Amino acid sequence: MKNIIIASLLWIFSYTVSAGLISLNKNPAIELNTLQLIKRAGYPAEAHVVLTEDGYLLTLHRIPQKPGAPTIFLQHGVLGSSSDWIMGAEQGNENSLAFSLANAGYDVWLGNFRGNTYSRGHVSLSTDDLAYWDFSWHETGIYDLPAMISFIVNMTGNPLKAYIGFSMGTTSFYVMCSERPENIKLMQSSYSLAPVAFVKHMQGLLKYLAPIANELELLLHILGEGELLQQDILVKLVVNYLCSVNRIEEKVCTNIMFSIIGFDNSQFNYSMLPVISNHLPAGASTKMLVHYAQEIQSGYFRQFDYGEAKNMLRYNSLEPPTYNVSRVMVPHTIFCASNDWVSQLVDVDKLISKLSSKPTIYKVPYEKFNHIDYVIAKDVSELVYKPLLRMLNESN
Numbered sequence: 001m002k003n004i005i006i007a008s009l010l011w012i013f014s015y016t017v018s019a020g021l022i023s024l025n026k027n028p029a030i031e032l033n034t035l036q037l038i039k040r041a042g043y044p045a046e047a048h049v050v051l052t053e054d055g056y057l058l059t060l061h062r063i064p065q066k067p068g069a070p071t072i073f074l075q076h077g078v079l080g081s082s083s084d085w086i087m088g089a090e091q092g093n094e095n096s097l098a099f100s101l102a103n104a105g106y107d108v109w110l111g112n113f114r115g116n117t118y119s120r121g122h123v124s125l126s127t128d129d130l131a132y133w134d135f136s137w138h139e140t141g142i143y144d145l146p147a148m149i150s151f152i153v154n155m156t157g158n159p160l161k162a163y164i165g166f167s168m169g170t171t172s173f174y175v176m177c178s179e180r181p182e183n184i185k186l187m188q189s190s191y192s193l194a195p196v197a198f199v200k201h202m203q204g205l206l207k208y209l210a211p212i213a214n215e216l217e218l219l220l221h222i223l224g225e226g227e228l229l230q231q232d233i234l235v236k237l238v239v240n241y242l243c244s245v246n247r248i249e250e251k252v253c254t255n256i257m258f259s260i261i262g263f264d265n266s267q268f269n270y271s272m273l274p275v276i277s278n279h280l281p282a283g284a285s286t287k288m289l290v291h292y293a294q295e296i297q298s299g300y301f302r303q304f305d306y307g308e309a310k311n312m313l314r315y316n317s318l319e320p321p322t323y324n325v326s327r328v329m330v331p332h333t334i335f336c337a338s339n340d341w342v343s344q345l346v347d348v349d350k351l352i353s354k355l356s357s358k359p360t361i362y363k364v365p366y367e368k369f370n371h372i373d374y375v376i377a378k379d380v381s382e383l384v385y386k387p388l389l390r391m392l393n394e395s396n
Contacts, residue, residue: 030274034061034083034110034118041089043102049121050151052114052143057121060148061110063098069107070161071152072392073187074098075145077167077194078137078289081117081282082110084166084375090275094381097164097388104389107156111148113140113172115227116282133227136291136304137168141175146183153186160187162392166374167342168288170195174301174351177330178323189331189395191388193374194343197325198350199292200299203341227283266368267377276376301325301351325354332359333391335384337369362387 038045038061046062061082074097076084089096093103101108112118114135115127125132153159165173170192176183287304294305303320305311311318332355336348352359364373364383374384 030278032278034081034086037083037086037089038063038098041086041093041096041099043099048151048155050147051123052147054139054143055123055125056114056143057119057123058114058144058148059112059118060151061112061118063102063108063110065102065105065107068158069105071107071109071156071158072101073109073111073149073152073160073163074101075111075163075165075169075172076113076116076282077169077196078292079116079281079284080167080375082112083117083282085110087272087275088376088380090272091269091378092381094385095376095378097375097385100381100385100389104393106161106392109148109152111144111169113144113168113284115285118282120283127227133285134287135285136287137171138175138291138303140168141172142179145172145176146180149183149186159185162189162191163187164191164193164388166193167196167371169193171197174325174328175323177328178325181327181329184328184330187330189333189392190328191333191335191391193335193384194337194340194371195334195348195351196292196343197301197323198299198347199295199342199344200350201344201346202296203344227285267366267370267373267379269376269378272376325351326356328355331395332357333362333388334359335362335364335374335388337364337366337371337373339368340371342371360391362391 032040035045035047043063046064048060048062050058050060052058059082074082074085076082085098086096089099093099098108098110115133120127122132127133149160149163163173173190173192174195174197291304295301298305300320300322302322303315305320306314308318311320315321334348334352336343336345338345352361366379366383369377369383373380377383
């Protein structure tokens with residue numbers, strides 16, 4: 001069925017292009033991957049493959065510096081990839097956190113969680129196997145982050161100067177600190193941009209989908225689909241081209257996005273839409289989104305809920321175990337914003353109350369700043385990146 005849909009869309013697309021109904025954007029950045037975008041901007045770039053304890057093959061991207069330079073590890077959010085930290089440079093290199101850090105002399109490493117565009121390998125499973133997609137952000141926290149961080153530290157010979165996570169990059173960080181706290185000694189500091197742990201008060205579209213998330217996962221499982229929104233030809237046709245026909249379609253596409261993350265038209269550069277849609281969504285498991293939906297419903301920050309019977313077999317408890325975020329035993333800074341519908345201030349406050357020591361809090365000084373603004377806002381350099389760089393420099 002999917003092949004028929006793709007073929008039909010390809011025919012429609014080719015017809016509309018030949019008829020002049022769609023004008024293809026000629027921006028060369030549209031079809032470039034992360035390494036190509038880095039090199040196009042004039043920086044050196046490397047790719048490294050990391051093996052996790054449970055057999056997944058992950059790709060790390062790197063903007064190297066001279067030996068001995070302090071290392072920074074950037075980890076993307078849900079449905080994202082390493083390109084999240086690069087594509088903002090279409091508005092100027094200062095609007096890319098990766099490039100801003102590289103300009104400041106840091107050895108920058110960009111992670112990719114299992115299942116996204118750059119991390120689709122496994123020692124024995126294919127992405128066509130449902131078993132491949134049997135993971136949530138629990139596994140990215142207990143397997144992916146430890147594997148990538150250990151690789152970086154072993155290769156450079158020094159602990160991370162800082163771990164910087166965005167959205168699900170923070171969720172997985174808190175999971176790692178709770179379940180694999182020995183990894184904390186491999187870093188000197190940590191920064192959470194839009195922390196996502198407790199999500200009871202999440203607003204927008206995801207809040208209303210949460211009550212039926214388990215049913216949706218069951219339906220997808222029956223249909224043999226464990227992956228959500230892979231960056232394949234079907235998604236590219238729908239998102240990249242059909243969202244770029246004219247201003248009306250652009251508005252429709254961005255309003256769908258804003259209905260999930262919070263509205264901020266003034267900080268969104270519509271000319272970036274084709275570049276963004278080439279990289280987002282980058283793929284994830286449906287189980288990741290269902291896990292978040294469970295957290296919205298329960299108000300807890302805990303492991304995946306399989307139902308009482310399976311929970312007893314898996315956890316020896318009717319309820320899933322709760323993550324212990326008090327184990328975040330590293331200097332920690334939290335960036336939050338008033339208009340972030342995903343990382344609501346009341347939920348951030350709950351997270352802060354559970355930490356063993358009070359973190360540094362930075363509230364973005366712009367009332368309309370939303371969730372995705374951390375990586376693509378027009379003024380993200382002034383509002384977030386420059387303050388973050390000052391904090392890093394002051395910690396030397």
